[in-house]
Amino acid sequence: MDKLQITGGIPLEGEVRISGSKNAALPILCGAMLASEPVTIANVPHLKDVTTTIELLGRMGVSVTIDEKRRVEVDAGSLTECYAPYDLVKTMRASILVLGPLLARFGKADVSLPGGCAIGARPVNIHVAGLTAMGADIHIEGGYIRARAGRLKGARLVLDVVTVTGTENLMMAATLADGETIIENAAREPEVVDLAEFLIAMGAKIEGHGTDKIVIQGVKALHGGCTYEVLPDRIESGTYLVAGAITRGHVRIRNTRPDHLDAVTQKLREAGATVTAGDNWIEVDMRGRRPKSVDVRTAPYPAFPTDMQAQFAALNTVADGVGTIIETIFENRFMHMLEMRRLGAEIRLEGNTAIIRGVERLAAAPVMATDLRASASLVLAGLVAEGRTEIERIYHIDRGYETIEEKFAGIGAQIRRVP
Numbered sequence: 001m002d003k004l005q006i007t008g009g010i011p012l013e014g015e016v017r018i019s020g021s022k023n024a025a026l027p028i029l030c031g032a033m034l035a036s037e038p039v040t041i042a043n044v045p046h047l048k049d050v051t052t053t054i055e056l057l058g059r060m061g062v063s064v065t066i067d068e069k070r071r072v073e074v075d076a077g078s079l080t081e082c083y084a085p086y087d088l089v090k091t092m093r094a095s096i097l098v099l100g101p102l103l104a105r106f107g108k109a110d111v112s113l114p115g116g117c118a119i120g121a122r123p124v125n126i127h128v129a130g131l132t133a134m135g136a137d138i139h140i141e142g143g144y145i146r147a148r149a150g151r152l153k154g155a156r157l158v159l160d161v162v163t164v165t166g167t168e169n170l171m172m173a174a175t176l177a178d179g180e181t182i183i184e185n186a187a188r189e190p191e192v193v194d195l196a197e198f199l200i201a202m203g204a205k206i207e208g209h210g211t212d213k214i215v216i217q218g219v220k221a222l223h224g225g226c227t228y229e230v231l232p233d234r235i236e237s238g239t240y241l242v243a244g245a246i247t248r249g250h251v252r253i254r255n256t257r258p259d260h261l262d263a264v265t266q267k268l269r270e271a272g273a274t275v276t277a278g279d280n281w282i283e284v285d286m287r288g289r290r291p292k293s294v295d296v297r298t299a300p301y302p303a304f305p306t307d308m309q310a311q312f313a314a315l316n317t318v319a320d321g322v323g324t325i326i327e328t329i330f331e332n333r334f335m336h337m338l339e340m341r342r343l344g345a346e347i348r349l350e351g352n353t354a355i356i357r358g359v360e361r362l363a364a365a366p367v368m369a370t371d372l373r374a375s376a377s378l379v380l381a382g383l384v385a386e387g388r389t390e391i392e393r394i395y396h397i398d399r400g401y402e403t404i405e406e407k408f409a410g411i412g413a414q415i416r417r418v419p
Contacts, residue, residue: 004391004405006382007414008364011288012249014411016240018256019045019402020230023094024191027168028198028230029053030097032074033062034105034175035202037224042071044230048399049092056088056095071227079106086112086143092399096124096165099145100173103136109147113140126166130157134170134177154179154218162187162300167214168195175204177218186214189301190260194231201226232256235307236401237282238264239376242311243408244284245273245291246318246380251411252283263304270294271315291315293323293358300329310336310377317345318384319358327352336374339367343385364389369396376401383413 020043030053032039044050044066054064054072061080065073082102089095089112102109113124124145128138134157136149154177157170167187172195174181186192188210196209202224205217237256244251245268258265258277265275265282271291273284293316298306306329316323317340327333337347337354342365346357364387369375375396382389394417397404408415 001392002394002417002419004379004382004394004397005416005418006379006389006391008362008383008385008387008389010247010383010412010414012244012247012251012383012408012411012413015252015254016407016411018232018237018240018253021045021191021194021233022047022049022400023164023233023235024194025050025230026053026094027097027165027172027191027195028228029057029072029074030101031172031195031199033057033076033079033098033101034172034199034222035076035224036221037077038073038075039202039224040071040073040227042069042227042229044070044072045233045402046070047402048395049094052088052092053094056084056098059085059088060098075224076105082106082109084109084111089114094165096127097169097172099127099147100131100169103131103147103149104152104173104176107149109145111145111147113143113145126159126161126163127169130159130166130170131173133157134173134181152177154181154216156182157184159183159185161185164189164192167192171196171206171214171216172199174216174218175199175206175222176220177216179218181216181218183214183216184212186212187300188212190231190234190257198228201228234260235305235373237261238305238308239311239380239401240407241265241268241282241284242315243380243383245271245286246315247383248286248288248290249412250283250285250287252281254281256280256282258282263302264308267294267296267304267312271319291319293319293321293356295324297326298329306330306333307373309333310373311380313337313354313356314340314377314380316356316358317343317347317381318360318362322355322357325354325356333371335370336377339370339374339378340381342367343381343389345381361386363387366390366392369393372396372400379404379408383408
């Protein structure tokens with residue numbers, strides 16, 4: 001199993017091109033099943049989760065082709081079975097996103113309960129309740145969600161909690177429902193907006209995406225024939241910006257969306273970084289200075305993203321002062337803190353709060369990635385630890401970061417992948 005070896009202590013300098021968003025590409029690939037003709041999706045990142053989603057679509061008989069420019073053509077006209085098996089779904093919670101499109105277009109779906117990172121319960125009850133309100137008959141048995149429906153009917157859906165995948169699944173289902181669907185307390189994330197724009201490009205009638213009230217007028221069918229480009233990955237963007245700050249370096253990211261990163265860049269400025277931005281680029285410059293500790297509280301967009309919490313925890317480990325990280329989204333998302341202690345970090349955990357006293361320097365040690373974003377934080381910590389840090393279980397990283405060692409090496413990091 002591959003590992004990453006990192007020799008720390010080098011201020012990073014240079015430019016990184018940001019890939020397409022994993023969390024936008026996955027629902028868009030699933031949403032392509034709603035169209036009656038082929039759809040082309042551009043700027044799709046080459047990631048394990050994307051490969052798994054494409055394999056899942058292939059298992060259902062969907063025709064998927066990828067060209068040399070990483071554009072993916074999806075043709076659901078060849079779909080033969082509405083079944084998402086456990087052996088694929090167990091590796092990735094986003095697999096639940098096939099439920100809404102299958103039920104809306106084909107009237108049935110048997111989808112294994114999802115897996116993915118071990119960072120919390122992430123129940124499917126909101127998906128099930130919403131589809132049931134739209135007329136579906138759903139039973140959970142043998143570890144599978146078994147759903148059947150004639151044509152779904154529009155409904156007013158008030159979500160118990162803000163959920164990105166719940167909002168996406170119900171929005172996709174509603175595009176082909178009979179009548180109007182209103183989703184209240186909807187997620188406002190840019191990835192939800194990107195999915196809505198993709199569906200609109202196929203003929204869906206959606207308004208209010210980007211607010212907490214989305215209104216969908218159902219149509220008889222969605223058409224293909226369009227090419228849609230996935231938006232840049234804001235979490236990858238934030239990770240490389242933090243890398244510049246934590247190493248006291250000077251890093252520019254391009255092919256990004258600065259307007260999606262306001263909460264992150266605000267915290268980087270609090271940490272003492274000089275942050276500048278243009279239309280599609282952001283630059284962070286620490287001018288060789290040690291970062292200052294920052295306090296972070298995660299919350300749904302547009303507040304601070306849970307997927308950036310671990311990276312700022314890494315920053316705080318070597319920052320000047322004491323910073324607190326409060327995690328409000330997932331209950332199990334501090335496993336990386338224990339690994340960072342192995343590098344010499346001073347971290348005290350109290351429930352959903354981590355209190356981090358910055359130290360002058362970390363010391364290299366073998367560590368193990370526990371989930372996707374935790375693994376990114378260990379890379380960041382390794383970049384500033386004295387000596388050679390070895391990170392095991394990096395298959396977690398490959399789920400969400402495209403060629404991470406190549407991109408870091410391109411801005412001066414001593415990093416390599418070894419068997």
